[in-house]
Amino acid sequence: MTDGYEIRTALTEMDLDRVHHWLSTDAYWALGRTRDNVETAARNSVNVGVFRDGEQVAYTRVLTDHANFAWLCDVYVDRDHRGRGLGNRMVETVVELLEPTGVQRIVLATSTAHDVYARVGFTPLPRPQDWMIRLRDA
Template sequence: MEINNDQSQLDINLIHRFLSEESTWAKGIPLEKVKQSIAHSLCFGGYENGQQIAFARVVSDFATFAYLMDVFVLKEHRGRGLSRQLMAAIKAHPELQGLRRFLLASSDARGLYQKFGFQALGKPEVMMEINVPDIYQHRSN
């Protein structure tokens, strides 16, 4: 799989379709929200034979903090180690080195992320959040 950060190569419709229909975290997300999120993120596209098959994005200040999100490999391409390849590219990216905190949320791929140094929050009692899990189900967003 070829991985790059060229946003002009991203298949926005494929990303939107996956996030809005197949993901558990962004069901119903509008296309405009996907476009906006991509425009303000460091994106990683994974490609085979010129077709996008994987995606991830990182929101960061590139100095102290990053948040990894929207990571996926299309279902028909899973089981071949491509998610590990994608994670290796993300962790090796020059702008994501030396960060004090790199976060993500995952309910089903924790074992993968642990292989790349992610672990449960060291002090969950100091972390806070505003979480609106069904926000895209409300059409005014």
């Protein structure tokens, strides 16, 4: 990446303390998430982080079977680095990482960033009536 930002994908390079802070205090979908939860999720996902001067400034992860399906989640850019296209770059990286696997379906959920994902090729579900969810009681 130009402009001093660098994308990394090794779990060992992710600053999970920082990621936990972002998600548990500032991400509407993950408020209150525990540090253990963040670490377990990261260990079982493909991770993408953006770094500048050695400091992590953005994070996302994707759950995938590496054959058919992937779920993009926890896309977060530090407030001081927003507006620079870092979210798009991370999502583009995820798409590129999954390309060789043949994954045909990448899904995500968002209530606020539809335009961001549309720029990377995401569209609303073509048949939302076909999808179901089972939520665990709190």
